[in-house]
Amino acid sequence: MRKALLSAVLAALAVTACANQKRLTDPVQHSTRRSRQLMVLAAQEARHIPDADTRLTRQLNIANQILVSYGTDGVSDALRQATDTLNTSGPQLTGHAVLAGWVSVAQLSRAAKDQTLATQAATRAVTELERMPDPAERCDYVMGVAEEMAHTLGPDSAIAILEKSGNWASSIVADSTRRSARLAFASALFNLEDYEGGAAMLRKEGDALWSSDAMVALAAPTTFFAAAHRGQQPVGVQFAAEAPVEAQMARDAYAPPPAPSQAYGKSLSFDSVFEGRTSSTAK
Secondary structure: OHHHHHHHHHHHHHHHHHHHOOOOOOOOOOOHHHHHHHHHHHHHHHHHOOOHHHHHHHHHHHHHHHHHHHOOOOHHHHHHHHHHHHHHHHHHOOHHHHHHHHHHHHHHHHHOOOHHHHHHHHHHHHHHHHHOOOHHHHHHHHHHHHHHHHHHOOHHHHHHHHHHHHHHHHHOOOHHHHHHHHHHHHHHHHHOOOHHHHHHHHHOOOOHHHHHHHHHHHHOOOOHHHHHHOOOOOOOOOOOOOOHHHHHHHHHHOOOOOOOOOOOOOOOOHHHHOOOOOOOOOO
16 A cells, blocks of 8 residues: 555655656747857857848847847847947948947947947047048038047037038038037037137138127027027016016026027938938938
8 A cells, every 4th residue: 555655655756757857849938048158159140141231230120129028138249249340340241330330339238337448449449530532521520529528428428429520511511501510510519618729610611700609609599698689678578668677687587488499411320320220221
């Protein structure tokens, strides 16, 4: 009796053990570690994609997916695959794609807390920008590179490239385009608290009336000076003429709205050029 009972228990344990065994035909079980590793392998596998733009876009999106879904671990491994593509296949990419690629690597590296890789990528973006043979074409990408430089390398580095760009803009033939470029560069310098640099940028046009008007517009279109110049009060603000003390207090408290952003050039950010795409928007 005891022998039969012991045999039954052993048989039950054997069945339980077999049931708990992992079978090679089982579905791949998800875990953060396993999923992250598979994503890194996917980035490595993507290096065999023949088209350089498609390859770079895939690698950057995989790095971003790792960051969003699994945290910072593994992001830099995936981004190094993208840097390999940029280093080895740069000639197969447009200048826009190369610059956007390095800027995107810097952005994603910063998000992943890899300051070393971010610094390397931002520095390389500057190098690639300055390598462009046509100074007028460089101006299309100055704002995108300077934006990332300010975040990764600091304001002084961004100021340095913006100040150089004022001379590059001299190669832009169309007056309106050249002025739009310099106005955007000056606005960026003002945002970086380099007021002398911004004013010097506007003066490069050699038209004091235009540069003065540009500064008034950047101060904000409804500033008191601009309004007084037109013989008007700022829109939306009423000051009672019969109560001068109260009116003065209202003026003192009034903060003009910001001037519109001075958009110029082509975007280089990851979300604009690569995110969620099978190929980049770079042309």
